[in-house]
Amino acid sequence: MKFAYKFSNLLGTVYRHGNLNFSHDGNSVISPVGNRISIFDLKNNKSETLPVATTKNITCVGLSPDENLAILVDEDGAAVLVSLITRAVLHHFHFHKPVQCVRFSPDGRKFVVTKDNVALMYHAPGKRREFNAFVLDKSYYGPYDETTCIDWTDDSKCFVVGSKDMTTWVFGAERWANLVYYSLGGHKDVIVGCFFEEDSLDLYTVSQDGALSVWQCDTELEGLKPRPPKQTPTVHTEEDAEVVKCDENRVPRGEEIRGNANSQEQEGSGKVKYRRQGKYFFNKEGEFNNLTSAAFHKKTHILVTGFASGIFHLHELPEFNLIHTLSISDQRIASISINSMGDWIAFGCAGLGQLLVWEWQSESFVLKQQGHFNNMVALAYSPDGQYIATGGDDGKVKVWNTNSGFCFVTFTDHTSSVTAVTFNSTGFVIVSASLDGTVRAFDLHRYRNFRTFTSPRPTQFSCLAIDASGEIVSAGSQGSFEVYIWSMQTGRLLEVLAGHEGPISNLSFNPVQGILASASWDKTVKIWDMYDSWKTKETLMLTSDALAVTYRADGKELAVATLDGEISFWDPQNAVQTGSIVGRHDLQMGRKEVDKITAKQAAKGKSFTSLCYSADGQSILAGGQSKFVCIYNVREQILMKKFEISCNHSLDAMEEYLDRRKMTEFGSLALIDEGAGDGDAVTLSLPGVRKGDMSSRHFKPEIRVTCLRFSPTGRSWAATSTEGLLIHSLDSRLVFDPFNLDLNVTPSSVRRQMRQHEHTDAIVQAFRLNEKKLIQEVLENVPYAEIEVVCTLLPDLYVEKLLNFIATTLESSRHLQFYLTWTLRLLKLHGQKLKARSSTILPMIQSLQKSIQRHLEDISKLCDWNRYNIRYALAMSKQRGTKRSAEKPVSEDEESDEAANEQSTEENGMQI
Numbered sequence: 025m026k027f028a029y030k031f032s033n034l035l036g037t038v039y040r041h042g043n044l045n046f047s048h049d050g051n052s053v054i055s056p057v058g059n060r061i062s063i064f065d066l067k068n069n070k071s072e073t074l075p076v077a078t079t080k081n082i083t084c085v086g087l088s089p090d091e092n093l094a095i096l097v098d099e100d101g102a103a104v105l106v107s108l109i110t111r112a113v114l115h116h117f118h119f120h121k122p123v124q125c126v127r128f129s130p131d132g133r134k135f136v137v138t139k140d141n142v143a144l145m146y147h148a149p150g151k152r153r154e155f156n157a158f159v160l161d162k163s164y165y166g167p168y169d170e171t172t173c174i175d176w177t178d179d180s181k182c183f184v185v186g187s188k189d190m191t192t193w194v195f196g197a198e199r200w201a202n203l204v205y206y207s208l209g210g211h212k213d214v215i216v217g218c219f220f221e222e223d224s225l226d227l228y229t230v231s232q233d234g235a236l237s238v239w240q241c242d243t244e245l246e247g248l249k250p251r252p253p254k255q256t257p258t259v260h261t262e263e264d265a266e267v268v269k270c271d272e273n274r275v276p277r278g279e280e281i282r283g284n285a286n287s288q289e290q291e292g293s294g295k296v297k298y299r300r301q302g303k304y305f306f307n308k309e310g311e312f313n314n315l316t317s318a319a320f321h322k323k324t325h326i327l328v329t330g331f332a333s334g335i336f337h338l339h340e341l342p343e344f345n346l347i348h349t350l351s352i353s354d355q356r357i358a359s360i361s362i363n364s365m366g367d368w369i370a371f372g373c374a375g376l377g378q379l380l381v382w383e384w385q386s387e388s389f390v391l392k393q394q395g396h397f398n399n400m401v402a403l404a405y406s407p408d409g410q411y412i413a414t415g416g417d418d419g420k421v422k423v424w425n426t427n428s429g430f431c432f433v434t435f436t437d438h439t440s441s442v443t444a445v446t447f448n449s450t451g452f453v454i455v456s457a458s459l460d461g462t463v464r465a466f467d468l469h470r471y472r473n474f475r476t477f478t479s480p481r482p483t484q485f486s487c488l489a490i491d492a493s494g495e496i497v498s499a500g501s502q503g504s505f506e507v508y509i510w511s512m513q514t515g516r517l518l519e520v521l522a523g524h525e526g527p528i529s530n531l532s533f534n535p536v537q538g539i540l541a542s543a544s545w546d547k548t549v550k551i552w553d554m555y556d557s558w559k560t561k562e563t564l565m566l567t568s569d570a571l572a573v574t575y576r577a578d579g580k581e582l583a584v585a586t587l588d589g590e591i592s593f594w595d596p597q598n599a600v601q602t603g604s605i606v607g608r609h610d611l612q613m614g615r616k617e618v619d620k621i622t623a624k625q626a627a628k629g630k631s632f633t634s635l636c637y638s639a640d641g642q643s644i645l646a647g648g649q650s651k652f653v654c655i656y657n658v659r660e661q662i663l664m665k666k667f668e669i670s671c672n673h674s675l676d677a678m679e680e681y682l683d684r685r686k687m688t689e690f691g692s693l694a695l696i697d698e699g700a701g702d703g704d705a706v707t708l709s710l711p712g713v714r715k716g717d718m719s720s721r722h723f724k725p726e727i728r729v730t731c732l733r734f735s736p737t738g739r740s741w742a743a744t745s746t747e748g749l750l751i752h753s754l755d756s757r758l759v760f761d762p763f764n765l766d767l768n769v770t771p772s773s774v775r776r777q778m779r780q781h782e783h784t785d786a787i788v789q790a791f792r793l794n795e796k797k798l799i800q801e802v803l804e805n806v807p808y809a810e811i812e813v814v815c816t817l818l819p820d821l822y823v824e825k826l827l828n829f830i831a832t833t834l835e836s837s838r839h840l841q842f843y844l845t846w847t848l849r850l851l852k853l854h855g856q857k858l859k860a861r862s863s864t865i866l867p868m869i870q871s872l873q874k875s876i877q878r879h880l881e882d883i884s885k886l887c888d889w890n891r892y893n894i895r896y897a898l899a900m901s902k903q904r905g906t907k908r909s910a911e912k913p914v915s916e917d918e919e920s921d922e923a924a925n926e927q928s929t930e931e932n933g934m935q936i
Contacts, residue, residue, distance in 0.1 A: 027643075027655055027664050027665040028754055029665075029667065029740070029741065029752040029753060029754055030075070030752060030753065030754075031073075031075050031750065031751075031752055032075075032740065032751050032752060032753040033071070033072065033073050033429055033750075033751045034057060034060060034062065034073040034747070034748050034749065034750055034751070035071075035412070035424045035429055035431075035748060035749040035751065036395045036396060036400055036414060036422070036424070036431075036744075036748035036749035037057045037058065037062075037377060037395045037747065037748035037749075038055060038057065038062065038064075038377060038378070038379040038393040038394065038395055039055045039056070039057065039359075039372040039373070039374065039377055039378065039379040040056060040057050040058050040081060040082075040374060040377065041056065041081055041082070041083060041358065041374050042056035042081075042082050042083050042084055042085060042359065042372075043056075043084055043085055043125070043359045043361070044359045044360070044361040044370045044371075044372050044379075045085055045087045045361055046361050046362070046363040046364065046368070046370065047063075047087075047091055048089070048090075048091050048364060049364070050363030050364040050365045050367075050368060051065065051066055051067040051363075052064060052065050052066065052067075053066065053361070053370050053379070053381060053391070054085060054087065054094070055370075055372065055379055056081075056082040056083075056085055056096075057073065057747075057748070058081055058082070058672055058674070058747050058748075059077045059078045059079065059080060059081055059082060059098065059670075059671070059672040059674065060073050060074060060076065060077050060078075060082075061073070061074055061076070061082065061085060061094070061096065062074075064379070064391065064393075066368075066381060066390055066391055069428050069430065070427075070428050070429060071428065071429035071430060072429070073429075074106070074108075074111050075111060076096075076104065076106050076111065076112075076113055077670075077671050077672070078096055078098040078102060078104055078672075079098060079100075079102055079671060079672070079673050080098040080099045080100055080102070080672065080673050080674045081098060081099055081672065081674040082096050082097065082098055083097060083098060083099055083122070083123065083124075084097050084123055084124065084125055084126050085097075085126070086126030086127060086128055086135055087128065088128050088132055088135075088148065089128060089130060089131070089132045090132060091108055092107065092108060092109055092150075093105060093106070093107060093108065093114075093148075093149060093150065094106045094108055095126050095135065097119070097123045097126060097137075099122060099674060100118075100122065101118060101119035101120055101121050101122050101123050101139065102116070102117075102118050102119075103116070103117040103118065103119060103123070103158070104116060104117075105117070105149055105157055105158075114149070114157065115149065115157040115158070117157070117158045119137065119139050119144075121139045121140055122139070123137055123138065123139050124138045124139070124170060124171055124172050124173070125137070125138045125171070125172065125173055125174045126138075126174075127174040127175070127176060127183075128148060129148075129176050129180040129183075129197070130176055130177075130178055130179070130180050131179075131180040132148055133147070133148055133180065134146065134147060134148055134161065134180065134197060135148055136174050136176075136183055136185075138170075138171035138172065138173075138174060138185060139171070140170060140171070141165070141166075141167045141168060141169060141170060141171060141187070141189075142163055142164065142165055142171070143163075143164040143171055143174070143183075143185045143193075143195065144160060144162075144163055144164075145160075145161045145162045145163075145164065145183075145197065145278075146158050146159060146160055146161060147159045147161055159278075160278040161278050161279070162278050162279045162280070162281060163278065163279070163280045163281070164185070164193075164195045164205070164281050164283070165280065165281065165282040165283060166185075166191075166193045166195075166205055166207065166282070166283030166284070167185070167187035167188075167189050167191055167193060168187075168189045168191075169187055169188035169189035170187065170188045171185050171186065171187050171188075172186045172187060172188060172214065172215055172216065173185070173186040173215065173216065173217050173218055174186075174218075175217075175218055175219050175220055176220070177220050177223075177224075177225065177245060178220070178222060178223050178245075178322070179223075179245055180197060181196065181197055181198070181200075181245060181248055182194060182195065182196050182197060182200075182203065182220075182225065182245075182248075183195055183197060184218045184219075184220060184227060185218070186215030186216070186217065186218040186229065187214075187215055188214045188215070190209065190211045190212065190213060190214065190215065190231065191207055191208065191209055191211075191215070192207070192208040192209075192211075192215055192218050192227070192229045193205060193206070193207055193208070193283060194206040194208070194225070194227070194296075194298075195281065195283075196248070198250065198251075199251045199281075200248045200249060200250060200251060201249040201250065201251040201252075201294075202243065202247070202248060202249050202294055202295050202296050203243075203248055203295065203296040204281060204283075205281065205283035206296060206298060207283060208227070208229065208237075208239060208298060210229075210237050210300055210303070211229065211231040211233075211235060211237065212231065212233055212235070213231045213232040213233035213235070214231060214232040215229055215230070215231055215232075216230050216231060216232050216315055216316065216317065216318050217229070217230040217317070217318030217319070217320070218230070219318075219320035219322075219327075220322070221322065222322035222323060223245060224241070224244070224245065225241035225243060225244070225245060225296065226238075226239060226240050226241050227239035227241070227298070228320060228327065228341060228342075230315060230318045230327075230329065231315070232314055232315050232316075233307075233314070233315070234305055234306035234307040234311075234313065234314070234315045234331075235303060235304070235305055235306075236303065236304045236305075236306070236327075236344065237300055237302075237303050238300065238301045238302040238303070238304075238341070238342050239298045239299070239300055239301065240298065240299055240300075240301045241296060241297070241298050242296065242297050242298075242299075243296045243297075247296075248296075301342070302342070302344075304344045306329060306331075306337060313331045313332060313333050313335070314331065314332040314356075315329055315330070315331055315332075316330055316331060316332050316356045316357055316358065317329070317330040317357050317358060317359055317360045318330070318360060319360040319361055319362050319369070320341075320362075321362045321366040323366055324366040325340055325341045325342070326338060326339070326340060326341075326347070326362070326366060326384075327339045327340075327341050328360050328362060328369055329360075330356075330357025330358075330360050330371060331356070331357065332356040332357075333351070333354075333356075334351055334352055334353035334354050334355055334356065334357060334373065335349060335350070335351045335352075336349070336350060336352065336357060336360070336369075336371065337349050338384055347384070348384070348387070350382075350387075352371060352373075352378075352380055352382070353371075353373045353375075353376060353378055353380075354376075355373045355374070355375030355376050355378075356373065356374070356375060357371055357372070357373055358372050358373060358374040358375075359371070359372040359374075360372075367383055367384065367385055368381050368382070368383055368390055369381070369382045369383075369384060370382075376394060376397055377394055377395040377396075377397065378393070378394045379391065379393050379394070380392050380393075393430060393431060394431075394434075395748060396414065396416030396417070396418050396420060396422065397416070397417075397418040397420075398416055398417030398418045398441075399416060399417050399725075399730065399744075399746060400414050400415070400416045400730060400731075400744035400745075400748065400749060401415060401416060401417060401441065401442065401443060401730045401731065401744065402414065402415040402442060402443060402444045402445045402456075402730070402731050402744065403415075403445065403731045403733055403742055403743075403744045403749065404445045404446045404447050404454075404733060405447070405733050405734075405735050405736055405742070406447045406451040406736075407447060407449060407450070407451045407736055407870070408451055408736065408870060408873050408874040408877055409426065409735045409736045409737045409740075409870060409871070409874045410425065410426060410427070410451075410874050410877065410878065411423055411424065411425060411426065411447075411451070411468075412424045412426055412742060412749065413445045413446075413447065413454045413456075414445065414744060414749055415442030415443070415444065415445040415456055415458075416441070416442060417441040417442075418441075419436065419438040419439055419440055419441060419442060419458065419460070420434055420435065420436055420438070420442070421434070421435040421438070421442055421445060421454065421456045421466065422434050422435075423454065423468070424749065426735075426740075426751070427878065433468070433471050435454075435456075435464075435466050435471075435473065437464055437466075437473045437476075438456065438458040438460055438462065438464065439458075439460045440458050440459040440460035441458060441459045442456050442457070442458050443457050443458060443459060443485060443486050443487065443488075444456065444457045444485075444486075444487050444488035444499075445457075445488070446488055446489070446490055447490075448490055448494035448512070449490075449492060449493065449494045450494065451468075452467065452468045452469055453465055453466065453467060453468065453494065453512075454466045454468065455488060455490055455497055456488070457485040457486070457487065457488040457499045458485060459484040459485070459486075459502075460484075461478060461479065461482045461483055461484060461485065462476055462477065462478055462485075463476070463477040463478075463485060463488065463497060463499045463510070464476050464477070465477075465497070465512065475512065475515050476515070477497060477499070477508075477510040477515060477517070479501070479504075479508050479517070479520075480517070480520075481504065483501040483502070483503045483504050483506075484501065484502045484503055485499040485500065485501060485502070485508075486500055486501070486502045486527065486528060486529065487499065487500040487528060487529065487530045487531045488500075488531065489531035489532055489533045489540065490512075490533065491533045491538060491540075491554070492533065492534075492535050492536070494512060495511065495512050495513060496509060496510075496511065496512070496518075496533075496538075496554065497509070497510045497511075497512055498510075498531055498533070498540055499531070500527075500528025500529070500530070500531050500542060500544075501527070501528055502527045502528070503527075505522070505524045505525060505526060505527060505528065505544070505546075506520050506521060506522050506524070506528075507520070507521040507524075507528060507531065507540070507542050507552075508520055508521075509521065509558065519558050521542070521552055521558055523550060523560060524542065524544040524546055524548070524550065525544070525546040526544045526545030526546035526547075526569070527544065527545050528542055528543070528544050529543050529544060529545060529569070529570055529571050529572065530542075530543040530570070530571065530572045530573045530574075531543075531573070532573050532574050532575050532582075533575070534575050534579040534596070535575060535577055535578070535579050536578065536579035537579055538553070538554035538555050539551055539552065539553055539554065539561065539579075539596070540552045540554065541573050541575065541582060541596070542573070543570035543571070543572065543573035543584060544569075544570060545569040545570070546569075547565065547566045547567070547568060547569055547570065547586075548563055548564060548565060548566060548570070549563070549564040549566065549570055549573055549582070549584055549594075550562075550563050550564075551563075551564070551596055551599075562596065562599040563599075564582075564584070564594055564599055564601075566584065566586050566592065567586065567588060567590070568586040568587040568588040568590070569586060569587040570584055570585070570586055570587075571585050571586060571587060571631060571632070571633050572584070572585040572632065572633060572634055572635045573585075573635075574635045574636060574637060575596075575637075576637050576641045577637060577639070577640075577641050577866065578641060579596075580595070580596075580597070581593060581594070581595065581596075581602070581641070581658070582594040582595075582596045583635050583637065583644055583658075584635075585631065585632040585633065585634075585635050585646065585648075586631065587631050588608070588631065589606065589607055589608025589611065589630065589631045589632065590604055590605065590606055590607065590608070590631075591604065591605040591607055591632060591635065591644070591646060591656070592604040592605075593658065603658075603661050604661070605656055605661050607632060607646060607654060607656070607663075608627065608628065608630065608631070609627070610652065610654045610663055610666065611627055611630050611631075611632070611648060611649070611650040611652060611654075612627065612650060612651075612652055612680075613626050613627040613630050613649065613650050613677065614650075614651065614676075614677040614678045614679055614680055614727070615677065615679060615680060615681065615682060616676050616677045616726065617676060617682075617686070617692050617724065618692060622681075623680050623681070630648060630649050630650065631648055631649075632646040632647065632648040633647070633648040633649065633729075633730070634646070634647050634648065634729065634730065634731050634732045635732070636732045636733050636734050636741070637658075637734070638655075638734050638738060639734055639735070639736060639737065639738030639866065639867035639870075640738060640864060640867060641658070642657065642658060642659065643655050643656060643657050643658060643664060644656050644658055645732050645734060645741055646732070647729035647732045647743060648728070648729060649677075649726075649728045649729075650727070650728070650729070651668055651669055651670050651677075651678060651727045652666050652667065652668055652669070653666070653667045653669055653729060653732065653743055654666050654667075655667075667752065669727075669729065669743060669745050669747070669750055670727055670745065670746075670747055672727075672747065674724070675724065675725055675726065675727040675746055675747075676724040676725065676726040676727065677726050677727050677728075678727055725746050726746065727745065727746050727747075728745065728746055729743050729744070729745050730744045730745065731743070731744045736866075736867065736870040736871075736874075737831075737867050737868075737870050737871035737874060738867030738868075738871070739753060739754050739832075739867075739871065740752060740753040740754070769789050769792050769793055770793075771793065771795070771798055773789065774786050774789045774790050774793065774798060774802060777789065778801075778802055778805055783802070783805075783806045783810065783814050784814050784817040784818060786802045787799075787802055787803065787806075787814065787818065787822065787826070788818075788819065788822055790802045791822055791825050791826070791829075796829075796833075799829055800833060803829075803846070804839065804842070808842065808845070811845055811846055811849055812849050812853075815846070815849040815850050815853050815854075816853055818850075820854065820857055823850055823854045823857075823858070824858070824861075824865055824868065826846070826850065827847065827850055827851075827865075827868055827869075827872065828868045828871075830843050830846055830847055830872065831868055831871040831872040831875055832871065832875075834847075834872070834875040834876070834879070835875045835878070840879055840883075844876070847872065
């Protein structure tokens with residue numbers, strides 16, 4: 025139970041690649057983040073990342089109309105069917121080729137997948153009782169190049185497919201007598217979007233060169249005639265029979281419809297015909313701005329188009345009236361989605377990892393989130409565990425709310441990579457160190473940089489530490505091998521600690537005493553005494569270069585990670601080593617695509633780069649250049665559990681062995697630059713012809729863990745990795761973990777004692793069963809007047825358990841006063857005994873403090889709002905019936921009544 029940490033959320037990454045989707049009610053955005061998907065609830069201001077992962081980055085997401093199912097397809101064409109209700113994977117399927125788009129029909133009975141130059145229509149899972157969830161219905165051929173986009177008619181009778189060969193194809197979902205397929209041309213570039221009008225076969229097509237074609241159909245949807253059933257089989261020759269009967273997985277292919285743009289079938293009498301009603305251009309004369317994405321809302325006739333320069337246009341169709349234009353980024357807009365009401369528009373920019381939701385009527389942002397452009401390298405929890413600060417290679421410091429999952433402030437004062445961040449003891453000041461030669465302090469009240477610490481000579485700071493009081497700031501240098509000490513109050517440089525003979529890799533203050541430990545590449549850890557003029561108290565000699573150092577919460581133990589993959593434990597008072605862990609083999613490095621040696625050999629040179637003690641100090645968390653994070657027991661010095669932080673094979677160093685299929689006689693395929701790509705990538709198609717940015721490069725980021733921190737509450741830990749900020753929490757919902765159980769302790773016996781008003785015995789037995797709902801039922805049945813009596817009779821063993829339960833329940837409970845009364849009585853009656861075990865119960869107290877602080881913020885805002893409304897209502901009631909010109913003098917009685925009203929209002933607010 026103690027190490028049952030499960031993936032709970034992914035922060036710091038809001039959009040990577042693929043298409044955005046709105047939920048049916050229009051209040052949530054579903055965004056692909058690497059090989060996972062995140063759901064951003066815009067009404068309740070919360071984000072959630074599903075615990076479902078594909079093997080590679082997700083390229084397209086298909087959402088069923090009832091929002092029960094989602095189809096996730098990755099770069100290789102591997103599909104996963106996910107239930108959005110249970111958050112579980114229902115089925116795996118492989119299309120064997122990259123998929124461009126997935127779209128469910130409006131009635132939810134079919135879905136279409138575009139792969140290569142073919143559109144495949146499948147029966148929707150769950151509508152029919154089939155062993156295989158993906159049953160192919162029809163295959164539609166026609167385009168000569170890859171298909172790019174899909175749209176359905178409102179009654180699911182037809183769908184349209186756009187292609188890279190500049191043609192658009194309309195197909196019938198059934199074989200209609202007057203419409204099997206219809207080909208439309210008229211464009212000079214790749215089709216980016218094709219959209220049906222509402223309840224019509226009329227079409228809009230948008231191409232990459234910024235051209236819009238309006239197509240009018242001579243037939244209504246009701247005019248489609250069903251074709252009489254054919255008796256002849258679809259397979260005519262024995263040679264084709266084997267191909268049509270089954271595909272690569274020996275699954276029946278279904279019916280094939282092969283279209284021909286030059287055939288006479290689509291021009292026959294009585295057939296559906298299209299004519300172009302108009303053609304419009306988005307770019308002005310002389311502009312060459314590629315159109316990269318488009319979305320159309322059928323009810324409001326709004327067309328939204330995004331361009332490679334980061335600009336989007338809003339037009340009303342079919343008149344092509346420009347509503348407004350806005351530049352939201354300096355990178356290409358990769359995906360656009362409009363919600364069901366048509367008032368919110370979501371934009372995804374893959375280059376910078378931006379996710380924006382724009383309300384076009386009020387011209388304001390509903391959501392504006394962006395992760396770190398480059399890797400995250402540092403993180404820190406606030407003392408109450410409510411906020412997380414992160415620093416990245418892009419020079420930004422971001423602060424995230426752990427409850428909502430959103431970033432609420434970004435500091436951009438640094439001009440180079442941020443190497444370390446930390447909170448002070450109050451939790452309202454963030455200090456960050458950077459390679460630009462500055463250490464900056466930021467205020468979370470006014471959101472500003474109020475202190476900047478610099479060194480006498482320019483140097484790059486690689487690490488940072490603040491003492492327990494928050495008055496002393498220290499930073500280690502990479503170039504001058506010195507540690508700098510400043511005063512937080514005055515900002516003055518107090519001391520420069522010299523003595524190391526290599527770059528300073530890490531710093532850590534003793535949480536209890538004024539002692540600083542500095543780790544260096546010179547194979548030593550020096551301990552400096554702040555109260556003895558910063559003299560070197562001890563020097564710990566190591567076997568290899570020191571990379572990380574950290575103190576236990578009580579300050580009586582020091583852990584050091586070295587370059588040879590070992591974690592050594594020291595008694596800092598006596599400078600004696602108490603133990604060591606050889607963790608090199610636990611890292612399990614993967615093999616990079618360009619490595620010349622095996623993963624086993626490469627792991628010999630790897631080590632842990634980040635260490636963190638758990639809240640109780642009994643275990644230690646370690647991570648480094650690997651996809652694994654290890655938890656060790658300090659006393660036993662054994663590995664307790666390994667967590668795999670990613671299974672995304674789009675990242676490098678994930679596979680243990682090389683894939684033989686990627687090897688050629690000239691080496692790995694990863695070393696061969698194809699020189700062609702989509703979008704803004706470099707294209708070298710003909711000699712002398714160059715398109716795109718020639719300085720752009722394609723690389724696979726390597727999986728690694730740069731920083732690890734335990735939450736002060738002890739219920740979660742966070743890791744900054746290549747994928748973002750990963751949070752793992754204890755999942756206690758479905759765990760049966762009884763305590764001191766015997767045959768007489770059953771739920772029925774607990775409820776019997778509850779009915780007999782033996783509340784203390786009922787609470788004790790409920791905790792012995794350790795079922796959350798039963799404990800909550802027993803507690804909430806205790807009368808309010810008897811809480812103090814029950815707290816007095818409660819055995820000491822269960823006081824800590826009850827406080828821990830209240831701390832976790834208070835986060836989501838509505839009974840604030842009830843649970844706060846329990847907390848107050850327990851702390852008053854058992855405070856002295858709890859104080860003796862303060863080091864062990866500290867995580868529980870901090871968890872309690874976090875819950876109370878969150879409710880205080882919510883209720884204080886509500887009380888202020890109510891108080892101002894009452895004042896406004898009183899002022900308006902006094903002005904009613906009076907003339908503006910002549911103000912009625914207020915009598916002394918009215919003044920005294922108003923003062924009494926205001927005073928009573930303030931007292932009520934303070935009570936709440």
